[in-house]
Amino acid sequence: MASSLTLSGAERLPQRVWRRDLLRHMRRYPSLWMGAAMLSLFGVLIALAPIVARYPPNQQNLAMRLKAPSAEYLFGTDELGRDIFSRVLHGGRISLPAALIVVAVSLTIGGLLGAFAGFFGGLIDDVIMRLADVTLAFPAVVLALAISALLGPSLNNAIVAACAVLWPEYARLIRSQVIVTRTFEYVTAARSLGRREVGILLRHVLPNAWTPILIKAALDVGGVILLVSALSFIGLGVRPPTAEWGSMVALGRTKFYQWWVATFPGLAILFSILACNLISEGLRNWLDPRT
């Protein structure tokens, strides 16, 4: 086939190959692309929330209390006559960015601490990892609950609490990655060239330890969405009247005959976590050749 290529055909080739490879990639890793598509759709909907939603999230209309879903109110209304569709969309403006922030911060803090621990060993390693061990000795929700109760109920404190329970997991993961990578020949080569240790860590070791971290980070975005909404559900995260999925489910707790009040925000949590799990699963299939 290569022999029959004309010059002009050869020029067009890269783009076509790129497109064909992308399609093949989509077919081979459907969960990755399905999750990514779901999350992008949510992203767009949430970003356009003020345009997509017909009513502001906190606009009360007591004449329209607890109305069932209809063309006017897609997801029905709550006990103050607020549009649940609008509130679900606006709730996403809290949950998704909060989850991304928590994972990014935990990854940075835990990642750097774990990398230093694994790379330098000795006392630094002991101090950091014992602190991580002790933090991991608490079930995540329980410790997050205690921390956010002490700091007081607010979104920022819920984020702090989530970071406090998540960083040790990254520290452990990255430490073990670094310990393995450290022994590779290219690290020895860099060292023999006279590179400084911190430079080797940042330039050579960390970039090669990415795969499991990426897989875990995708999974954790879903986990943090659950954690933050759980904290709000029990009254420790986002405070009313701000629309947030967990606290919206809590509002529906006593509405046995108005199923829509709790159902739709719950579905929003479910599908966001599902999207993250799909992405993580797809990344694992793609990047981790062992599976």
Add this chain to the structure above:
Amino acid sequence: MSLVRYIARRLILSVPMLFGITLVLFMIYNIVQVDPLVMIIGERAMDNPQVVEAAIRKWGLDRPIWEQYFTYLTNILRGDLGTSFLTRRPVLDDLRTHLPATIELAVSSLLFAVVLGIPLGIAAGVYFGSLFDRFVWFISLLNGSLPPFWTGLIFLFVFYYSLGIAAGPGRFPPRMDRPPAVTGLLTLDSILDGNMAALGGALSHLLLPTVILGGFTLALVLRVTRAAIVEEMRREYVRTARSKGLAERLVIVRHALRNALLPLITIIGLAFAGLLSGAVMTETVFDWAGIGQYLVRAAASLDYPAIQGGTLLIAIIYVIVNLCVDVLYSILDPRVRHG
């Protein structure tokens, strides 16, 4: 290393861990900008000089911080976790009355996950890539994505309020006499009492929360069993067993499964953390009077001694469970002891 020595070593290693846990809790409470005195006796008692003085003396609040930690530690070792603002009872007594409910729910959820998850995981692993395998994969993915506090509500809506085929919130039918408390586990107490009606009542109330709380663990057990079976079925010893003419069923049960169970033991320790975390939400939804519900109520009303005591208890339980898992693992796989 002999088994006894291994267990002894693991036990000794847990001691610094427990110290670390108390230290972390103590630190968290000292970083927060709330007057520690308020944290111990509550807002309302601040006007009473006698109470204030007694608390300062008891918790050494006029001493340097390391001495305060030491006092805190000795008080814990004496079993004194302070007095709950909410119930006005010693926190330890509160925890003692709430713990059995959580144990009952956690154990039944774990049983549910294991009894259902292992056979399904084996089937999915053996028929790797089949339609059934994909179905199981989808179910476990979905299960891993469900927020338990929401699923609990939906289950209550559907099976209790709408269909009326399941028991409602709470641990026991409200109009029935509870069996005399021996263990605090209502199912076990009913059996000890020989009261089958009470056992039925307790079991019917256990059903929904078990499915909700166990569902998450089920997803985990399923996934790990499946992956382990897939891996083991490719091993050479499986080929050997097949080639000597062993029935496929025996190849799976006697050979592959035994080796696949090892990673499962580790997962069960991990699952237990998930159960304790999930219990916080499940107990709240189902009005289940366990540690989780106690913690949530304490958190909502800023009942500091109760939050601190409850968190400490759960962390200690978790350390003990992990210890048991490690020991069990070392019995099943002696290589660990020599590692």
